[in-house]
Amino acid sequence: MNFYxxxxxxxxxxAFVLLTALAYIQxxxxxxxxxxxxxxxxxxxxxxxLLQPLADVxxxxxxxxxxxxxxxxxxxxxxxxxAVALALIPIAxxxxxxxxxxxxxxxxxxxxxxxxxxxxxxxxSSVGVYGVALAGWASNNKYSLLGGLRSSAQMISxxxxxxxxxxxxxxxxxxxxxxxxxxxxxxxxxxxxxRWTIFQAPLPQVLSxxxxxxxxxxxxxxxxxxxxxxxxxxxxxxxxxxxxMKFAAFFMAEYANMVTVALVTTLIFLGGWHAxxxxxxxxxxxxxxxxxxxxxxxxxxxxPIRSWDKYTFPATGVICxxxxxxxxxxxxxxxxxPLFWFIAKAGLLLFVFIWIRGTLPRFRYDxxxxxxxxxxxxLAVLNLLATGFMVAVFSK
Amino acid sequence: MSGVPLNWYLILSAILFCxxxxxxxxxxxIITIFMSIELMLNGVNLSFVTFxxxxxxxxxxxxxxxxxxxxxxxxxxxxxxxxxxxxxRQTLQVDDINSMKN
Amino acid sequence: MDAFLFLTFAAIAVVCGxxxxxQTHPISSALxxxxxxxxxxxxxxxxxxxxxxxxxxxxxxGAIMVLFVFVIMVLNAGGERLTKRSAYVRIFGVPxxxxxxxxxAFVIQAALPxxxxxxxxxxTRGGPADxxxxxxxxxxxPFEVVSVLILIALIGAIVLARKEID
Numbered sequence: 001m002n003f004y005x006x007x008x009x010x011x012x013x014x015a016f017v018l019l020t021a022l023a024y025i026q027x028x029x030x031x032x033x034x035x036x037x038x039x040x041x042x043x044x045x046x047x048x049x050l051l052q053p054l055a056d057v058x059x060x061x062x063x064x065x066x067x068x069x070x071x072x073x074x075x076x077x078x079x080x081x082x083a084v085a086l087a088l089i090p091i092a093x094x095x096x097x098x099x100x101x102x103x104x105x106x107x108x109x110x111x112x113x114x115x116x117x118x119x120x121x122x123x124x125s126s127v128g129v130y131g132v133a134l135a136g137w138a139s140n141n142k143y144s145l146l147g148g149l150r151s152s153a154q155m156i157s158x159x160x161x162x163x164x165x166x167x168x169x170x171x172x173x174x175x176x177x178x179x180x181x182x183x184x185x186x187x188x189x190x191x192x193x194x195r196w197t198i199f200q201a202p203l204p205q206v207l208s209x210x211x212x213x214x215x216x217x218x219x220x221x222x223x224x225x226x227x228x229x230x231x232x233x234x235x236x237x238x239x240x241x242x243x244x245m246k247f248a249a250f251f252m253a254e255y256a257n258m259v260t261v262a263l264v265t266t267l268i269f270l271g272g273w274h275a276x277x278x279x280x281x282x283x284x285x286x287x288x289x290x291x292x293x294x295x296x297x298x299x300x301x302x303x304p305i306r307s308w309d310k311y312t313f314p315a316t317g318v319i320c321x322x323x324x325x326x327x328x329x330x331x332x333x334x335x336x337x338p339l340f341w342f343i344a345k346a347g348l349l350l351f352v353f354i355w356i357r358g359t360l361p362r363f364r365y366d367x368x369x370x371x372x373x374x375x376x377x378x379l380a381v382l383n384l385l386a387t388g389f390m391v392a393v394f395s396k
Numbered sequence: 397m398s399g400v401p402l403n404w405y406l407i408l409s410a411i412l413f414c415x416x417x418x419x420x421x422x423x424x425x426i427i428t429i430f431m432s433i434e435l436m437l438n439g440v441n442l443s444f445v446t447f448x449x450x451x452x453x454x455x456x457x458x459x460x461x462x463x464x465x466x467x468x469x470x471x472x473x474x475x476x477x478x479x480x481x482x483x484x485r486q487t488l489q490v491d492d493i494n495s496m497k498n
Numbered sequence: 499m500d501a502f503l504f505l506t507f508a509a510i511a512v513v514c515g516x517x518x519x520x521q522t523h524p525i526s527s528a529l530x531x532x533x534x535x536x537x538x539x540x541x542x543x544x545x546x547x548x549x550x551x552x553x554x555x556x557x558x559x560g561a562i563m564v565l566f567v568f569v570i571m572v573l574n575a576g577g578e579r580l581t582k583r584s585a586y587v588r589i590f591g592v593p594x595x596x597x598x599x600x601x602x603a604f605v606i607q608a609a610l611p612x613x614x615x616x617x618x619x620x621x622t623r624g625g626p627a628d629x630x631x632x633x634x635x636x637x638x639x640p641f642e643v644v645s646v647l648i649l650i651a652l653i654g655a656i657v658l659a660r661k662e663i664d
Binding site for chain 3: 075114115116119120122123124126127129130133134136137145148149152153156159163176
């Protein structure tokens with residue numbers, strides 16, 4: 001098929017799925033946080049709050065886009081634009097699966113593969129600091145400016161451990177292109193331990209994984225590093241003067257950054273789309289998982305709490321059984337299996353992001369900066385040195 | 397679908413360099429003068445990379461790398477000096493920092 | 499296609515460059531400089547310099563210019579006060595610069611043979627592996643010297659910018 005047409009189709013598909021996913025990650029976050037805090041969360045808008053993101057989107061679009069009179073208009077409008085554009089760009093280089101064959105068209109499940117894919121993601125996250133800094137500046141408000149400066153100082157401070165923790169597994173993988181990074185993690189040791197980077201000889205990259213994840217929390221301004229933008233600190237920081245869609249843009253940018261960090265961590269440390277155990281057994285796991293979910297849904301459907309639970313739970317159960325059946329179809333397996341494993345691992349990481357949000361208190365700003373410069377950065381350097389040493393001594 | 401003449405890249409590099417000189421000589425704000433210096437360095441980087449393409453060697457890229465590193469070091473120290481000057485004189489206009497004049 | 503990309507990004511670079519000189523407030527100049535660096539990164543990609551393009555965005559646009567933007571925001575000194583220049587500068591400035599530029603362009607055209615084209619994909623040895631190999635074998639001494647230079651700059655910046663403890 002024509003290359004441009006194919007890329008256009010892939011772009012449309014990924015954009016649609018990504019934007020819907022961003023809205024629903026917000027729903028998942030609210031539900032998980034609510035259950036951690038022993039309350040139901042969004043419950044009324046649609047069954048179990050499933051239409052809540054839609055309601056939020058409608059509210060944000062129809063709200064008055066109030067622009068205060070004292071702001072620097074060009075930068076005020078540019079900042080959320082920059083933030084959301086730079087947050088959505090890295091998805092272009094992330095592969096969701098191996099090369100597949102749909103209706104005779106052979107293509108990778110990826111928009112484009114750059115030889116410097118990992119550097120590209122680093123570059124875009126470096127330039128993403130401007131959205132925050134400009135938002136703080138343009139609002140012409142001293143609290144906003146302080147919040148913006150603190151937030152951008154935090155982001156550039158944690159870029160160093162982020163990049164160093166990214167460099168250590170690259171010594172093992174020997175390539176910067178994401179396709180080859182995942183291909184280098186194929187196969188199994190002793191027949192059942194996957195060759196993911198966190199298990200790989202000569203040095204399992206567990207420390208790099210932890211450092212990368214911590215730095216990723218700080219880069220995306222998530223708890224426990226979200227002091228510059230918390231609601232009760234500094235009047236919600238750099239986005240206090242923003243209303244409706246521009247505020248929604250910052251929100252979307254934050255979730256997109258979170259998704260990017262989760263996806264990149266999965267690709268580099270957790271083996272991308274490769275299953276944890278060898279092929280024939282692991283093909284049944286998605287089926288079993290979906291059948292379990294269907295069973296739970298049917299069970300809760302027999303004990304309805306609200307009047308429409310009699311219908312929505314069994315309907316969910318039937319949908320999950322249908323998806324389980326899809327995983328058994330051999331023609332669709334090469335497409336669905338890698339996608340399932342990739343989304344499962346990335347979803348687990350996103351759950352960890354949300355879980356930590358519900359559990360940990362936040363750092364004070366000087367504790368945060370101290371942690372980056374006096375602890376995390378030397379640790380990342382030592383980790384890189386240790387990995388380099390092991391690779392030099394034990395590789396052929 | 398053919399390429400672009402190499403000379404165009406060099407002329408673009410010259411244009412950026414001249415814009416840098418113009419900004420350096422014309423502006424009176426110390427930070428803008430500094431940024432014009434960075435613009436000149438960027439023009440020179442483009443020149444290095446172009447010649448690296450012409451001779452099909454990677455040495456031009458190494459030069460560019462070193463220019464970037466030196467620009468980073470220079471920006472750090474220069475901005476620290478500017479901060480100190482601002483603390484003492486409360487102005488960023490180069491014309492106003494003239495207590496040793498005449 | 500190559501010509502179209504080159505002309506677009508060269509135009510962006512020149513317009514942003516002119517904007518640096520024309521704007522009064524330093525923050526607009528700083529963001530125009532980021533625009534120049536972004537356009538130049540694309541031009542480096544067209545010349546096959548992948549590593550340098552990524553380094554330009556990570557180091558130059560993502561760290562050095564953030565430092566500039568920080569300092570401008572922290573100092574908050576406002577726009578530049580426009581002063582009158584002497585008559586010589588106002589009348590002869592731009593034509594002299596244009597003549598200088600014309601001279602350089604003439605020297606370039608005379609010194610280099612015509613017909614050398616830059617096509618995307620003709621130079622493939624600009625990747626991180628090749629740059630790294632050259633950096634750590636042939637240019638090892640300058641690399642080490644430059645790391646000491648960064649250390650000196652780091653110490654100098656910290657000493658200059660800290661508060662005096664009386």
